[in-house]
Amino acid sequence: MSGPRPVVISGPSGAGKSTLLKKLLKDYKGVFGFSVSRTYNYHFTNRKAMQEDIDKGEFIETDEFSGNLYGTSKSAVQDVRAKGLICILDVDIAGVRHIKETNLDPIYISIQPPSIEVLEERLRGRATETEEKIQSRLEEARTDMEECNEPGLFDIVIVNSDLDEAYEKLQSVLKEVSLKSG
Numbered sequence: 001m002s003g004p005r006p007v008v009i010s011g012p013s014g015a016g017k018s019t020l021l022k023k024l025l026k027d028y029k030g031v032f033g034f035s036v037s038r039t040y041n042y043h044f045t046n047r048k049a050m051q052e053d054i055d056k057g058e059f060i061e062t063d064e065f066s067g068n069l070y071g072t073s074k075s076a077v078q079d080v081r082a083k084g085l086i087c088i089l090d091v092d093i094a095g096v097r098h099i100k101e102t103n104l105d106p107i108y109i110s111i112q113p114p115s116i117e118v119l120e121e122r123l124r125g126r127a128t129e130t131e132e133k134i135q136s137r138l139e140e141a142r143t144d145m146e147e148c149n150e151p152g153l154f155d156i157v158i159v160n161s162d163l164d165e166a167y168e169k170l171q172s173v174l175k176e177v178s179l180k181s182g
């Protein structure tokens with residue numbers, strides 16, 4: 001498969017994934033791409049077709065919302081790659097494990113907060129979540145912070161303490177493994 005390898009970005013909510021990705025997209029315009037999610041509504045035949053594709057393992061992630069099924073298919077990721085763009089996949093750790101079972105061969109990067117306390121501050125500072133949501137995110141973060149060090153799961157774990165330093169690291173990892181291969 002020609003084209004640059006996709007990049008998986010994972011890590012707890014509030015660790016700084018969007019902040020880092022935003023900088024990356026601004027500094028490297030036209031280098032990155034996102035796979036377009038396919039949406040199937042409640043219409044029976046569409047939904048059935050999507051379910052069949054899910055059963056065949058064609059999707060790397062799916063979600064259901066208001067009776068609609070959403071998903072990112074493997075072919076959508078390959079389409080981005082075929083265009084010579086680095087496909088960014090922002091997924092949770094379950095998504096990482098799922099992608100490992102495919103032949104997509106991405107680079108796996110985990111973005112971690114320096115500590116759970118700092119993460120909590122950032123989540124509160126962002127002021128986008130209810131208290132209940134903050135608590136459930138912190139709970140999920142504890143698991144994520146442990147699992148990210150599992151041998152072989154991520155190619156690199158970047159601790160986002162100082163934003164500029166974390167961004168430098170992210171760029172250098174991408175330059176080493178992906179930015180050059182397009």
Ligand SMILES: Nc1ncnc2c1ncn2[C@@H]1O[C@H](COP(=O)(O)OP(=O)(O)OP(=O)(O)O)[C@@H](O)[C@H]1O
Nearest residue numbers: 012013014015016017018019122126160161162163
């Ligand atoms: N290095 C940093 N130092 C201080 N604040 C930071 C740093 N990185 C990100 N932040 C701030 O922390 C908050 C959470 O960051 P961000 O929204 O990028 O997280 P995220 O990982 O994308 O979360 P989600 O998965 O919920 O989208 C934001 O308000 C952001 O401005």
